[in-house]
Amino acid sequence: MNRRIRLPNQPLVRHLILAVLAGLGFWLLTSNLGSFRDFEIGEIATYAIVVAGLSVLTGVNGQISLGHGAFMAIGAYTFAYLQMHSSMPLVVELIAAVAAAAVLGLIVGIPATRLKGPYLAGMTLILALGIPQLADKYNSVFGGDQGLTTLPPNPPGSVDPQRWLSWIEILGALIVMVLLANLLRSRFGRSMRAVRDNEIAASLAGIHVPRTKVLAFVVSAGCAGLAGAFLGLSTGIVNTGEFALTLSIYLLAGMVLGGAGTLVGAWWGGVVLVFLPQWSSSLSKDFSLGSSASANLAVVIYGLVLIVVMMLAPGGIQGGIRWLGQRLASRGGRGTSRPTPVATGAGSSQEPDTGALATSNTERTSP
Amino acid sequence: MTQFFDLTLNGISAGMIYAAVALGLVLIWRATRIVNFAQGSMAMFTTYMAVALLDRKVGYWLAFVCALLIGLVMGALVEVVLIKPLQGKPELNPVIVTLGLLILLEGVIGSIFGVQNRGFPAAFSQSGLTVGSTQISFSHFDVFILVAVLVLMLAILVLFRGTNVGLRMRAAAFAPESARLAGVRVNRVLVLGWALAALAGSLAGLLVAPTAAFSPNYMDLILVYAFTAAVVGGLDSPLGGLIGGLLTGLALSYVGGYLGSSLEPLGAAAILIVVLMIRPEGIFSRTAARRV
Numbered sequence: 313m314n315r316r317i318r319l320p321n322q323p324l325v326r327h328l329i330l331a332v333l334a335g336l337g338f339w340l341l342t343s344n345l346g347s348f349r350d351f352e353i354g355e356i357a358t359y360a361i362v363v364a365g366l367s368v369l370t371g372v373n374g375q376i377s378l379g380h381g382a383f384m385a386i387g388a389y390t391f392a393y394l395q396m397h398s399s400m401p402l403v404v405e406l407i408a409a410v411a412a413a414a415v416l417g418l419i420v421g422i423p424a425t426r427l428k429g430p431y432l433a434g435m436t437l438i439l440a441l442g443i444p445q446l447a448d449k450y451n452s453v454f455g456g457d458q459g460l461t462t463l464p465p466n467p468p469g470s471v472d473p474q475r476w477l478s479w480i481e482i483l484g485a486l487i488v489m490v491l492l493a494n495l496l497r498s499r500f501g502r503s504m505r506a507v508r509d510n511e512i513a514a515s516l517a518g519i520h521v522p523r524t525k526v527l528a529f530v531v532s533a534g535c536a537g538l539a540g541a542f543l544g545l546s547t548g549i550v551n552t553g554e555f556a557l558t559l560s561i562y563l564l565a566g567m568v569l570g571g572a573g574t575l576v577g578a579w580w581g582g583v584v585l586v587f588l589p590q591w592s593s594s595l596s597k598d599f600s601l602g603s604s605a606s607a608n609l610a611v612v613i614y615g616l617v618l619i620v621v622m623m624l625a626p627g628g629i630q631g632g633i634r635w636l637g638q639r640l641a642s643r644g645g646r647g648t649s650r651p652t653p654v655a656t657g658a659g660s661s662q663e664p665d666t667g668a669l670a671t672s673n674t675e676r677t678s679p
Numbered sequence: 680m681t682q683f684f685d686l687t688l689n690g691i692s693a694g695m696i697y698a699a700v701a702l703g704l705v706l707i708w709r710a711t712r713i714v715n716f717a718q719g720s721m722a723m724f725t726t727y728m729a730v731a732l733l734d735r736k737v738g739y740w741l742a743f744v745c746a747l748l749i750g751l752v753m754g755a756l757v758e759v760v761l762i763k764p765l766q767g768k769p770e771l772n773p774v775i776v777t778l779g780l781l782i783l784l785e786g787v788i789g790s791i792f793g794v795q796n797r798g799f800p801a802a803f804s805q806s807g808l809t810v811g812s813t814q815i816s817f818s819h820f821d822v823f824i825l826v827a828v829l830v831l832m833l834a835i836l837v838l839f840r841g842t843n844v845g846l847r848m849r850a851a852a853f854a855p856e857s858a859r860l861a862g863v864r865v866n867r868v869l870v871l872g873w874a875l876a877a878l879a880g881s882l883a884g885l886l887v888a889p890t891a892a893f894s895p896n897y898m899d900l901i902l903v904y905a906f907t908a909a910v911v912g913g914l915d916s917p918l919g920g921l922i923g924g925l926l927t928g929l930a931l932s933y934v935g936g937y938l939g940s941s942l943e944p945l946g947a948a949a950i951l952i953v954v955l956m957i958r959p960e961g962i963f964s965r966t967a968a969r970r971v
Contacts, residue, residue, distance in 0.1 A: 423952045426956060431910065434951070435952065438944055438951065441903060604791070618775055626768075
C-alpha cells in the first residue's frame, strides 16, 4: 500500500530537494508565460520573502510587527543608494540591503524584548509611520518625493530582462525559504516556539529569551530588507509613497490570510498581495464604481480580510488546507492507522504553527 | 524665547488632543486589556459624518453633537460585533482585528469622500490671541480645545467616582469575575466603556480636524502620539493619560519646532522606548508591574 515517495529525513537535504523542485516548477512556469506574468511571479516571490519573515516573527515567535514596511524601505533605499553611488555586483548590494534592514531589526528588537503584544504593536506602528518620513527629511540623500531610481540587472545572452529579474527574485525567495525552513527545524526554531508559548517556561528550560526574540527580529527584518530591494528593482524606483503605513498592514493581511507561522502560507500571502489589487480593480470595473471608490476598494477588502479571517479562521488558507488534509487523511487512513505527516510544499516545518494567533483559550490577564 | 513660548502653547493644545484620544485608549485598555488601534480611524469616521452633515447645510453645533453621538453608537457596535467574540483569544488577535478596522474605515471613507485633503471648519477664530500688545500662538479655538477636553475629562471622572454606573465600570475593569458574581452585568459595562472611548476619540477628531491636513488618514499619527501619551501615563489611569498627553504634546512640539516636523514620529518612538525601558508600567500608574 505504502507507495508514497519518502523525502529524506535530514531537514537540509529535504528542504533543498523541495526548493529545487519548486525552482524547476517556477522555471517551467516563467518560460511559458508572457513578460507581464513573469513580472507578477517575481512580485509574488518578493512578497513571499517579506511575509515569510513576518510569519516567522509573529506566527512562530509571537512578536507582532506593524513596521515591516519600514524594514522594506530601509532595504530598498540602501540598495538603490548603493546602485547609484557604487558599482558593486548585484549580490553584494542585495546583501547590503539585508544587512541594513537587519541592523534596524536589531535596534528595534532590543527594546522589543521588554514589550508585549499591544505595546510592541504600538511601537512598531510608530516606526512604520516615522521611518519613511526620514527620507523626506534628508531629501538630498534620498531624493525626496521622486525617490531614487534602480537599474535592472543585465541578463546574460538573449534572456528577456523581465524574466531574468523574476528568476533572480525567485532564486532569492527559494534561498530564503530553505534558510528559514532549516532555522525553524533547528534548536533556534524550537526556542522561538517555546518563547512564544510561554516565556517563563522557556527561560526555565534554559532558553535565553531576550536573545531569541532579538534574533527573530533580526532575521525577520533581514527578509524584509531583501524584499524591499527586490521591490525597488522591479518597480525601477524607490520612493516613500511605496512604504506607507498601509503597506505594513497589507503585509500583515497577507500573512494572516496565508496562514501565520507557515512558510507555504507566505506564498499564499504573496499571491494575495499581488493579485488582490488587480481583482479589486476589475471588480470595481464590473460594478462601475466611481474613481475614489475604485481606488479604495482594495483598502476596504484588506480591512475586511484582516477582520474576517481573524474572527473566523485564524489559521488562514494554509490552516484550512491542513485541516482539510487531516480530515481526508483520517478518513482514508482508517484501515492503516499510521500517523501520516501532512505533506506541505517548499520546505515548511510540519507542526501546525499558528500558535500566536490560534483560537485556543488562553487566560485573560486581569489587572 | 518667543519660539519656545509659542511651541509650548502649541504643545499644550496638541497635548489636549492626544490626551482625549489617550483617554479613549485607556478606557478600553482598563475594560478589555485591548489597545484599540482603530481608535483614531473611528474618530476620523465620525468627523467625516460631521462633514456630510455640514455639506447638507446642517449647523456646526448640531453636526458636532451628531458626530459625538454617532461615535457613541459606533463604539458600542464595534464592541458587540468585533470585540466580544474575541474574548479569551490570544492577545494578538484583537490587535489585528482593530488594525483591520483601521484600514477598513479609511478605505470606506476614502471611497465616499476621496482621499484628498479638505477643509474642516473651526468653531472659533484660529488667529492668535493678543495678550498686552503681542499676539501669542494660542487662539480662541485652542481655548475651546482646552476647555472641551477638560470638560470631557471631568465628566468621565464624575461618572467613574460619583455614580453607580462608574462604580460598576471600575469593578468590571478591576475584577471581572468578582464583579460578575456581585451582579454587575460585565458585558454591558464593557459596551459602555467602548462607547465612551469612541466618544472621547470623536471629540478629539472634531477638534483636531481644522488644524490637521484633513484626509482619511489624518488620525494615524495622532493615534500613535496618543498611544505614546497613554503609555507614558500608564495605560491604566485616565489622569495619567491627561498628563502623558500634555508631556507628549510638549515634547513633540519642541522636536517638531527645533528639529523638523518629520522627526516627530521618531521622537514619539524614542519617548515610548525610554518610558517602556525604564518604567514599563508608565510614569503615573499606581498599579504594580504588569502581569506576565
